[in-house]
Amino acid sequence: MTAAINRFLRFWWDFLIGDDWTVAVGVVLTLTVTALLAAAGIPAWWLPPAAVVLLLGRSLRGETRRDR
Amino acid sequence: MSGTLLVLAVFLACAVEAVEALTIVLAAGLTRGWSSPLIGVGSALAVLAVIVAIFGPAIGHVPLNLLRLLVGALLLIFGLQWLRKAILRASGHKALHDEAAIYQRQASAAQTAARHRRAFVTDWYAFTLAFKGVLLEGLEVAFIVVTFGANQGHLAAACLGAALAVILVTIVGVLLKKPLARVPENTMKFVVGVLLTSFGTFWASEGAGADWPGADRALLVIIPGYLLVSLLFIALLRKRQPATSAPDLGPSRTEVTS
Numbered sequence: 001m002t003a004a005i006n007r008f009l010r011f012w013w014d015f016l017i018g019d020d021w022t023v024a025v026g027v028v029l030t031l032t033v034t035a036l037l038a039a040a041g042i043p044a045w046w047l048p049p050a051a052v053v054l055l056l057g058r059s060l061r062g063e064t065r066r067d068r
Numbered sequence: 069m070s071g072t073l074l075v076l077a078v079f080l081a082c083a084v085e086a087v088e089a090l091t092i093v094l095a096a097g098l099t100r101g102w103s104s105p106l107i108g109v110g111s112a113l114a115v116l117a118v119i120v121a122i123f124g125p126a127i128g129h130v131p132l133n134l135l136r137l138l139v140g141a142l143l144l145i146f147g148l149q150w151l152r153k154a155i156l157r158a159s160g161h162k163a164l165h166d167e168a169a170i171y172q173r174q175a176s177a178a179q180t181a182a183r184h185r186r187a188f189v190t191d192w193y194a195f196t197l198a199f200k201g202v203l204l205e206g207l208e209v210a211f212i213v214v215t216f217g218a219n220q221g222h223l224a225a226a227c228l229g230a231a232l233a234v235i236l237v238t239i240v241g242v243l244l245k246k247p248l249a250r251v252p253e254n255t256m257k258f259v260v261g262v263l264l265t266s267f268g269t270f271w272a273s274e275g276a277g278a279d280w281p282g283a284d285r286a287l288l289v290i291i292p293g294y295l296l297v298s299l300l301f302i303a304l305l306r307k308r309q310p311a312t313s314a315p316d317l318g319p320s321r322t323e324v325t326s
Contacts, residue, residue, distance in 0.1 A: 015207070015208075016142065016145065016146065017145065018145075018146075018148075018149035018152075019149070019152075019153075020152065023145060023148050023149075023152070024145045027141055027144050027145050027148070027272075028141065031137065031141055031272055031273075031275075031276045032276075034273060034276040034277070034278055035137075035276040035277050037278075038276060038277030038278050038279075039277060043278070043279070044273070044276070044277070044278040045273055045278040045279060045280050045281065045286075047273075047278070048144075048269045048272060048273045048276075048278070049269055049290060049293065049294075052144070052148070052265060052269055052294070053294075053297050055148065056148060056151065056152060056155075056297075056298075056301065057301065059148075059152055060152060060155060060156065060301055060305060063152075063156060063161065064156075064159075064161050064305055064308050
């Protein structure tokens with residue numbers, strides 16, 4: 001039973017979060033800051049694309065470092 | 069404009085997943101006979117249709133900004149997974165997805181597995197192999213169809229894109245009776261990764277309260293922008309010496325162990 005629950009949770013973790021959980025955390029943090037900036041009336045549209053590029057670059061760098 | 073991109077994104081994502089599912093179904097059907105795998109395919113498609121029919125209209129009732137924030141965030145995380153893997157594959161740091169090798173492995177396993185009857189299914193192994201293959205590959209498509217369709221208000225168009233891809237891949241698969249190893253699967257995954265990440269960024273930002281300059285037209289800058297950055301990452305990573313990658317025989321979650 002426990003093994004089945006673990007497999008179920010593992011599947012959804014792999015499905016939604018994938019190999020690098022820091023990307024998911026980074027996305028959540030970015031959107032939180034975006035919402036705070038927008039609520040304060042500060043233009044925030046530039047933040048998510050910039051964060052995506054940084055998160056992707058960081059994740060790729062980490063993966064290729066592990067490779068070497 | 070975004071409606072056309074929506075259908076294109078769903079079509080490409082669905083075609084890629086359909087090619088992967090076809091490989092598994094062919095391995096089951098050609099080695100163990102077709103009746104049980106076809107029942108498996110039909111059952112999986114029915115489950116997927118129910119998922120889309122329930123969640124598609126249901127999430128349409130969530131307030132638009134909340135929907136865009138939640139679904140956009142999920143789509144962004146999901147899209148970054150696709151894009152990350154596609155960049156690693158294109159730069160040589162991850163082995164390319166090889167349908168012919170996956171087929172060989174699945175077929176070898178299918179030839180040696182014992183044959184058991186359960187309920188109306190004469191070959192449980194073949195049924196399970198096809199069912200799991202289609203369901204697990206199809207879940208990603210169902211997710212994309214539901215999220216894209218609900219956000220854009222074009223669930224029918226998203227379903228159409230998915231259906232066209234499945235029909236096309238099925239027809240080609242039936243005619244060839246072998247895995248579609250020549251489909252540019254890795255390139256398609258790269259394009260889908262760029263599109264999912266772009267739409268995810270656009271919707272999640274809007275949901276968080278940000279206003280895009282030019283509204284929908286911002287996608288015409290975001291998509292080529294991400295494409296350019298991804299190509300740049302590929303060029304940079306190619307300069308790094310990768311370790312020898314083991315062949316990518318598909319995600320382990322599509323493995324059938326019993």
